[in-house]
Amino acid sequence: MLDPRRLRTELDVLKKGLARRGVDTSVLDRAAAVDERQRHAVAKRDELRSQINVLSKEVGEAFRSGDKATGERKRDESKTLGEQEKQAEAEAKEAGDELREILLRIPNIPADDAPEGITAEDNVVVRTVGFDERRYDAHQRVPHWDIGAELGILDLERGAKLSGSGFPMFRGAGAAMLRALCQLALDRNADAFEEIRPPTLVRTETMVSTGHLPKFEIEAYHVERDDLWSIPTAEVPLTGQARDEILDADALPIRLMAYSPCFRREAGAAGRDTRGLLRVHEFDKVEIYAFCTPEQAGDVHAELLARAEGSLQALGLPYRVLDLAAGDLGDASRRTFDLEVYAPGADMWLEVSSISWCGDYQARRANVRYRTADGTAMVHTLNGSALATPRVWAALVETYRQPDGSVRIPDALAPYMRGVEVIGPPPPR
RNA sequence: GGAGCGGUGGCAGAGUCUGGUCGAUUGCACCGGUCUUGAAAACCGGAGGCCCGCAAGGGCCCGGGGGUUCGAAUCCCUCCCGCUCCGCCA
Incomplete structure (x- = not known):
């Protein structure tokens, strides 16, 4: 499996390498696009989780200190964020699975000194x-x-x-x-x-x-x-x-x-x-x-x-x-x-x-x-x-x-x- | 195949019943330092992995996956693996 990071740092190199095998390099473009989509979803999910983590902690503190009103308010707020997080998570997972499916079928990049030729x-x-x-x-x-x-x-x-x-x-x-x-x-x-x-x-x-x-x-x-x-x-x-x-x-x-x-x-x-x-x-x-x-x-x-x-x-x-x-x-x-x-x-x-x-x-x-x-x-x-x-x-x-x-x-x-x-x-x- | 118990950091082993201050106590091993002629011992300090990010920082990981919940190592479901006993067997 190729390092997915190379899809964003050296896509050209990968394409040149795969082309030497006589393989259609458009899979790399597809992979790069899915990788991009996946990272966006992950970033969004992580941001929401961060907020939820803070709120959850505050919910606990509020209830412990007897401030029931604040606790309930923050709990509801967190619940709303939780629904968004669920969606972002689903997107991230879907894209992650798709990326892996693609990557698992892409062959290795030939070494520079491997002879030219496809047969x-x-x-x-x-x-x-x-x-x-x-x-x-x-x-x-x-x-x-x-x-x-x-x-x-x-x-x-x-x-x-x-x-x-x-x-x-x-x-x-x-x-x-x-x-x-x-x-x-x-x-x-x-x-x-x-x-x-x-x-x-x-x-x-x-x-x-x-x-x-x-x-x-x-x-x-x-x-x-x-x-x-x-x-x-x-x-x-x-x-x-x-x-x-x-x-x-x-x-x-x-x-x-x-x-x-x-x-x-x-x-x-x-x-x-x-x-x-x-x-x-x-x-x-x-x-x-x-x-x-x-x-x-x-x-x-x-x-x-x-x-x-x-x-x-x-x-x-x-x-x-x-x-x-x-x-x-x-x-x-x-x-x-x-x-x-x-x-x-x-x-x-x-x-x-x-x-x-x-x-x-x-x-x-x-x-x-x-x-x-x-x-x-x-x-x-x-x-x-x-x-x-x-x-x-x-x-x-x-x-x-x-x-x-x-x-x-x-x-x-x-x-x-x-x-x-x-x-x-x-x-x- | 049947019954029971268990899977936590490099290893060992707490925590799970009673959800939040637990990525997590402790011991060993490891790395650096002090002491020493040197070493050991003792003492002090350090140290898990993954993802995003130039960084600051954020997120994830307590066998895998799913669920409940504002919040899960901890509760529920499921799969995998290990151990013990029984059965079968080269």
């Missing part, structure tokens, strides 16, 4: 690591859905039988590899990040705090009976757990990580790049996350990126780093680097991590502050996947497929797989 085509490739097109042989040009079926480690049919398409079921070494990947990611970051295992069903307010509601309601699974939402990422509970808190500045940056399942309806993406594990409704992920001061945020952002890259490097997967164009940024983010691994079988770059600096956008929604020398200020929040399983799994089996059809397990991962070094064909079932 994914405009994203800038910052660097490509470990990629050499010529290095791949025919045996690596097999898509993971075929490899998975062949080796009996991915059972999409049965996953669909259970829950529908987009709900993969893994078996045997394939299932173990998912756990191994998460364990690896957690272990690699445990030196600096506190591990959290949050709930994965959360309240509406929690989803609002990160920006996933109200605007993207269609993207989330909702449990109606209990009015709870399945989290699309651990970023949601990690942000929400600090809601309404004032953090100790000395404790910042606070680095957290969390393993969690993630649920996404992918409503807007039906039929697009959905084969195999390319786009699924449920998957496991290890998220790395930080609360920090605005001054620390740049460094922390770089740190999260380096951490996420580190896991891919450890697994020996070629990847590239994208600096997202202003228009391709998620709503909450002001600057995002995407990590994409190369999947030779599918011959695609797969997004496996989005490392986002959200500024105070989420902090304001969740009301997470820290103490400063002269008061409080909103923290900055940053998040990114340390490792998202299904796409990394896909890239792994494609990259490490050997001429005989088996899949070699990278050295870094083997210890987490009971020493398994190669996944061969399954025993007959």
